[in-house]
Amino acid sequence: MDVHLTPNMEMYLKTILEIDLEGSEARVKMIADRLGVTMPSVSGAVDNLRKKGLVGHNPYGKVALTEEGRIVALKVKEQNDLLYRFLREVLGVPDRIAKEDACTLEHVVSRTTLNRLSRFLEFVQVCPLGPGDIVADFVNWVNETDQARGAQPQQERTAS
Amino acid sequence: MDVHLTPNMEMYLKTILEIDLEGSEARVKMIADRLGVTMPSVSGAVDNLRKKGLVGHNPYGKVALTEEGRIVALKVKEQNDLLYRFLREVLGVPDRIAKEDACTLEHVVSRTTLNRLSRFLEFVQVCPLGPGDIVADFVNWVNETDQARGAQPQQERTAS
DNA sequence: AGGAGCTATTAGGCCAGCCTAACTTTTACC
DNA sequence: GGTAAAAGTTAGGCTGGCCTAATAGCTCCT
Numbered sequence: 001m002d003v004h005l006t007p008n009m010e011m012y013l014k015t016i017l018e019i020d021l022e023g024s025e026a027r028v029k030m031i032a033d034r035l036g037v038t039m040p041s042v043s044g045a046v047d048n049l050r051k052k053g054l055v056g057h058n059p060y061g062k063v064a065l066t067e068e069g070r071i072v073a074l075k076v077k078e079q080n081d082l083l084y085r086f087l088r089e090v091l092g093v094p095d096r097i098a099k100e101d102a103c104t105l106e107h108v109v110s111r112t113t114l115n116r117l118s119r120f121l122e123f124v125q126v127c128p129l130g131p132g133d134i135v136a137d138f139v140n141w142v143n144e145t146d147q148a149r150g151a152q153p154q155q156e157r158t159a160s
Numbered sequence: 161m162d163v164h165l166t167p168n169m170e171m172y173l174k175t176i177l178e179i180d181l182e183g184s185e186a187r188v189k190m191i192a193d194r195l196g197v198t199m200p201s202v203s204g205a206v207d208n209l210r211k212k213g214l215v216g217h218n219p220y221g222k223v224a225l226t227e228e229g230r231i232v233a234l235k236v237k238e239q240n241d242l243l244y245r246f247l248r249e250v251l252g253v254p255d256r257i258a259k260e261d262a263c264t265l266e267h268v269v270s271r272t273t274l275n276r277l278s279r280f281l282e283f284v285q286v287c288p289l290g291p292g293d294i295v296a297d298f299v300n301w302v303n304e305t306d307q308a309r310g311a312q313p314q315q316e317r318t319a320s
Numbered sequence: 321a322g323g324a325g326c327t328a329t330t331a332g333g334c335c336a337g338c339c340t341a342a343c344t345t346t347t348a349c350c
Numbered sequence: 351g352g353t354a355a356a357a358g359t360t361a362g363g364c365t366g367g368c369c370t371a372a373t374a375g376c377t378c379c380t
Binding site: 027028029039040042043044059060 | 356357358359360361
């Protein structure tokens with residue numbers, strides 16, 4: 001019981017969970033469309049996950065998470081949510097980018113760091129140190145310094 | 161001039177830079193040892209980078225960054241440093257894990273997020289909002305709540 | 321100078337993931 | 351109920367990255 005999955009396999013699992021949470025049946029085509037891959041790729045991946053006991057699937061049928069698969073998928077989703085919230089709520093990263101980054105990071109960040117991140121989110125929200133809202137302060141500070149730096153634009157727009 | 165490299169190629173490049181910064185010649189074996197791969201793997205990677213114009217190398221010779229390779233490698237290293245500092249200094253992640261995570265993340269985090277992260281680091285250090293040191297406060301708060309939660313251990317030690 | 325031993329390269333194989341093309345099954349509609 | 355379209359699978363090929371085994375080149379020491 002410690003399935004170690006590649007990032008891609010985790011993505012398949014998470015996608016199946018998401019479809020499931022929306023109340024739909026996970027079909028190969030649907031998964032393919034969401035992940036932007038072709039159906040044969042999904043067929044292969046599903047077979048892989050089936051062999052690992054994480055999904056149930058008979059040919060031409062729907063794909064369903066097993067008990068264990070669901071646990072793994074939920075863990076991935078949790079990690080995604082945590083990272084997304086941090087990027088959005090603390091760093092103020094634009095929504096689209098926060099989603100993309102969270103989706104990449106969810107597979108590779110250590111448990112330890114995630115736990116710390118979770119604590120940090122809690123911390124800035126409960127904000128047990130008084131009136132100051134750290135996040136708001138950060139946003140204000142960024143805006144102010146952005147203005148002040150108007151002249152010397154740092155290396156924000158990097159050469160491409 | 162916008163070489164897009166895989167994470168692995170970036171790692172090779174960064175490793176060569178590091179050896180260089182230590183004042184040594186980058187030899188295939190040295191790179192292999194540092195990255196924990198075999199020499200043939202390095203041979204292949206170096207050839208790859210040479211074809212992209214990022215390193216110079218003639219057979220049985222040393223590997224040296226080109227002008228452009230150096231720029232890319234420095235960028236990667238910068239990203240690593242930034243992430244490492246954030247993990248260590250803000251989140252308080254243990255050193256070894258911070259290094260590992262930074263090394264993974266350096267290749268996959270968006271420029272936007274890195275810029276935000278950089279600003280955040282600046283922010284918590286300049287700490288323009290008064291006496292409170294956010295990081296110290298965070299550490300204290302974690303310790304306090306850790307204690308308070310002694311009974312219900314959360315899900316810290318995850319099943320393995 | 322010549323051979324031992326280290327360093328490096330080439331050759332060839334494996335795995336994960338993706339693709340297209342071709343085939344099969346299911347579905348849905350007339 | 352038969353047939354066309356959609357969904358799914360199988361086959362085969364590609365890339366990146368790693369490995370081992372075998373070969374080739376360097377270096378150094380006697």
